[in-house]
Amino acid sequence: MEIKTMIGAYMVTETSPEFGLRVYFVDKEKRCTCGQAHCRHVRAVAEYLQGGGDQAPKADSAKVGEIPSPAVPATCPICGAVVQYEAGNPIWRCLADRAHYWQWRGERGGVRAFLTGAHPAKRGAFYEQSVDEREAFLAQAYQQLLQHRRATYA
Secondary structure, three states, X not given: OEEEEEOOEEEEEEEEOOOEXXXXXXXXXXXXXXXXXOOHHHHHHHHHHHOOOOOOOOOOOOOOOXXXXXXXXXXXXXXXXXXXXXXXXXXXXXXXXXXXXXXXXXXXXXXXXHHHOOOOOOOOXXXXXXXXXXXXXXXXXXXXXXXXXXXXXX
């Protein structure tokens, strides 16, 4: 486990073959985002501090029970509205529009570029067709799907 200090908390990064990379936050009151009392993450932070690790600075402006996370923006990057999040959870919610998190995540992760642009993974007969041929193929496939559903659920 790797431990880093943050304002008012410790970020514990854990890697396992079964679950991959997982991040937990332990606050100064020894509460962990995994929800378990006295879990291995709290013990790892205690060992880190006993071994001479740096203390996390106090959270002067943080709300009570809220663990600051560097993955959560102060305001919505799409519209600038206030964001809301659970302590230690990097998935935030824009109070103006809930879809803004997923829009931001898609743009940040390159999903939009993959879906709208050329990509080496997009090979095959479907992508070699013209736009008109592709539209005709999709319309035909949709009609076949409707016929199949009518026959199955009639």
